Amino acid sequence: KFTRLKRDVAQINVDPLQRGGILTPEARAALVEWGDGYSICDFCAGMLDHIRNPPVEEFVHSILPEFLDIDEVRVTHGAREGKFAAMHSLCQKGDFVVMDGNAHYTSVLAAERAGLNVEYVPSSKEPDYAISSEGYALAIERAYEKKGNVTLALLTYPDGNYGNLADARAIADVCHDYGVPLLLNGAYSVGRMPVKARELGADIIVGSGHKSMAACGPVGVLGASEEYARIIFKPSATKKNKEVELLGCTVRGAPLITLMASFPTVVERVGRWPEELENARWFSSEMEKMDLVQVGDRPHNHDLMFFLTERLYDISQTAKGGRYFLYREMKDRGVCGIKPGLTRQFKLSTYGLGRPELEVVLNALSEIIESHE
Amino acid sequence: KFTRLKRDVAQINVDPLQRGGILTPEARAALVEWGDGYSICDFCAGMLDHIRNPPVEEFVHSILPEFLDIDEVRVTHGAREGKFAAMHSLCQKGDFVVMDGNAHYTSVLAAERAGLNVEYVPSSKEPDYAISSEGYALAIERAYEKKGNVTLALLTYPDGNYGNLADARAIADVCHDYGVPLLLNGAYSVGRMPVKARELGADIIVGSGHKSMAACGPVGVLGASEEYARIIFKPSATKKNKEVELLGCTVRGAPLITLMASFPTVVERVGRWPEELENARWFSSEMEKMDLVQVGDRPHNHDLMFFLTERLYDISQTAKGGRYFLYREMKDRGVCGIKPGLTRQFKLSTYGLGRPELEVVLNALSEIIESHE
Ligand SMILES: Cc1ncc(COP(=O)(O)O)c(C=O)c1O
Ligand SMILES: Cc1ncc(COP(=O)(O)O)c(C=O)c1O
Structure with a gap:
């Protein structure tokens, strides 16, 4: 039971805790x-x-x-x-x-x-x-x-x-x-x-x-x-x-x-930080196009961002799985790291993710919203 | 320089610090x-x-x-x-x-x-x-x-x-x-x-x-x-x-x-501890046949043992490399873990080593002693 433990995470993990610790x-x-x-x-x-x-x-x-x-x-x-x-x-x-x-x-x-x-x-x-x-x-x-x-x-x-x-x-x-x-x-x-x-x-x-x-x-x-x-x-x-x-x-x-x-x-x-910052800001602006609102410093100066996501909370009221729907549906789309059970607000990090991967995250969110509304 | 570091140890490491921590x-x-x-x-x-x-x-x-x-x-x-x-x-x-x-x-x-x-x-x-x-x-x-x-x-x-x-x-x-x-x-x-x-x-x-x-x-x-x-x-x-x-x-x-x-x-x-103990005691008795004297509990109740090794100290007085001769000559024979520079007394552990490996250690010591005396 303890000997062959596998880590059960999706391809893209946006948990802020995890982004900067991925090994080279x-x-x-x-x-x-x-x-x-x-x-x-x-x-x-x-x-x-x-x-x-x-x-x-x-x-x-x-x-x-x-x-x-x-x-x-x-x-x-x-x-x-x-x-x-x-x-x-x-x-x-x-x-x-x-x-x-x-x-x-x-x-x-x-x-x-x-x-x-x-x-x-x-x-x-x-x-x-x-x-x-x-x-x-x-x-x-x-x-x-x-x-x-x-x-x-x-x-x-x-x-x-x-x-x-x-x-x-x-x-x-x-x-x-x-x-x-x-x-x-x-x-x-x-x-x-x-x-x-x-x-x-x-x-x-x-x-x-x-x-x-x-x-x-x-x-x-x-x-x-x-x-x-x-x-x-x-x-x-x-x-x-x-x-x-x-x-x-x-x-x-x-x-x-x-x-x-x-x-x-x-x-x-660390030398490529300006690029990281640009990615984070772009991601934030794309989120806002979906009415997912970034709070904290604006424009933001870091890859860790906090979003108010009332729209996802509304969906959770009737979705299968209740407040866990977001976690499940994101994971089905290859994304994890938003805390299971959170829908009304959450933080995530874009660190080390390129535009294509960030697009996967954004598309997953927009698909989920569209499929439910 | 920091990216491809190799661990430079011999086949058999008798350092007490290292014996029980070898990964499965x-x-x-x-x-x-x-x-x-x-x-x-x-x-x-x-x-x-x-x-x-x-x-x-x-x-x-x-x-x-x-x-x-x-x-x-x-x-x-x-x-x-x-x-x-x-x-x-x-x-x-x-x-x-x-x-x-x-x-x-x-x-x-x-x-x-x-x-x-x-x-x-x-x-x-x-x-x-x-x-x-x-x-x-x-x-x-x-x-x-x-x-x-x-x-x-x-x-x-x-x-x-x-x-x-x-x-x-x-x-x-x-x-x-x-x-x-x-x-x-x-x-x-x-x-x-x-x-x-x-x-x-x-x-x-x-x-x-x-x-x-x-x-x-x-x-x-x-x-x-x-x-x-x-x-x-x-x-x-x-x-x-x-x-x-x-x-x-x-x-x-x-x-x-x-x-x-x-x-x-x-x-x-842990269930095989009696065997480990038997190996340690046998090793200790073999060491004493070479006049390398085990101190502490006798008969000994643990794999970590301390030896007084005056004979090796005597050799170090004239050996090439002085007090480092023992470390070098043991390493040449596939054994490390006796602290570099020590000759007069040292500790080691037999934990997890079978008789054949312990014989390699004992033979190395006896060869070194014979070749110098
Ligand atoms: C701002 C902040 N400081 C400190 C820590 C703790 O870091 P560590 O695990 O290295 O103690 C965290 C962990 O989440 C954190 O977010
Ligand atoms: C008897 C004893 N206690 C404690 C320690 C320290 O163990 P740790 O590295 O787990 O703190 C050592 C390390 O050599 C030790 O020999």
Whole structure:
């Protein structure tokens, strides 16, 4: 029962979670070569990030810092684990972390696990859900009124619901005026689009290998400017070559090799971001021709988009299968990734899909609408 | 450079870290099928451990609790992450954790990361390095003398240096007399030999998928009796279906599927443990015929063994390549896994190697010794 499990997905998977994590052929080959247990640890002299065979050291200490434009980088199990490591090491229990109202649940959980209070920066609500830099100033002030110690701010860049890209630079400036470092959650940007921490003013940045860097989960990256890296990556008091927050080492297996194997392709696709954006905007405009309305930033600046789809909801009221009709009928047409049961609103991503594939998605939707109305 | 990395290991790898993590053919196939990013999350309704397609729910909530004989189990990134989760949730900063002097560095780091003090139970030193239950009583008393609050005890079962199996049941009884729960670190036992938490008196248990369960790293298991599971796996105050210590979910990718795919084979090999033990003991006796002396439990009760090898050290004094001669000459004979540079003492594991392969290892050593002396 557990031995020959097959993954039951359609040809085209528009789930935002899945689009950026599809392996390159090189990463797939790496999985087979490095699949065994602790495969990458054969030649470890005590620190994962300094392993030279395979060349982890160069990847972690030269390539990634340059890619993210930040002083120090380490490999983590994912974006959430990076956020927790930063919060756990930089903040004290009871401190406040200020974060955007669009933040992913994992940011909230990381704060909760670290014993922190959260002060939210509310979004502008429907239909923009925008996050402003003034909102960060107000949230910090509110925390101060509660006698809170604000030791970290977090911006979801972009957020995982609307794919909105706030003005990170302006937000960083506001946070820095208050002496608060900014953590940029790049789970949906690092590996998809150009993200340079220094330019954006981010002091700490996290990325997600399985979400946006064509890697097998769980794997992610955590970068920090020197000032904060010193604290986050502090070595143990007794085990001198082991970093406490990483419990010595993190991804001790093939997922790290897939991150490395895909990396040249990832760099190249980041360079093709303008094309991706054009595809996303074109897709959005085609959806709107069917009265499926995109909310969030307009024009949109990311491949993750949220649509209000009242028309499909109306159909679900009488369709066979009820609210599951959309999932089934899309799957019959070779498309999955819209959450089963959703009809009134959903998000999807166009990342890495060419026009012909996006046309399959659009045609499926228009066929379904026509066949029911 | 990063795209076509090959793993450069010999035919027979006796590194204890590597023996129990070699994938089954089923797990290797699973890696290819489930390699993409968050592959296992296609049908997630919000909780990783309740995913039904693939059948994670049955695996985590029925199969694993029965296998470990404990109330609740979750999947983690590995043994260390499980230990940290338990310490972080069960103990307060400044509390004391009592652990065996043979404990793995990751137990120490987990305690340090959680802000805990460590009181060690010293081993009996050379050549047995034994850990006694009285030692736990004394360590708890010492912590009390320091006005410490002892909220957890940990036993490494077996330890990663000597492969010693202490009397867990007796240690559990002592800890329970003091009202202290016992965490059993089964990184080197769960998946290799029969381990039943309830029988051994363990309140919490961790295992390592990549080390001992034929899985691709990083993945592990964390089990707890109901009393402690309630605390360790507490849901978030605001995100009701997400467990705080797990940051919502842990292994969101193929390593979990490899754990599942290998599991039937793992159950079967655990049943063959007596054979494994016989092989280990036979190997040890053959080593001693060459004056390579096994320390730790005698007769030995585990496949991980530590040898004092003065004879090889003597050879290294004049051999070409100095202290690296052994690594090179073993590799020439198709054997790796003794740490490069070590000659005077080293550990290795016989796990999963049949007599013919163990003979290759023994012959390699005896040839090397003969050719130099
Ligand atoms: C915005 C955002 N951040 C973080 C995450 C979590 O990423 P990871 O799985 O790498 O922790 C997600 C996952 O959906 C996300 O959407
Ligand atoms: C005794 C022992 N415990 C724990 C670990 C760490 O296991 P994991 O990589 O699953 O955290 C090791 C690794 O060598 C070990 O030897």
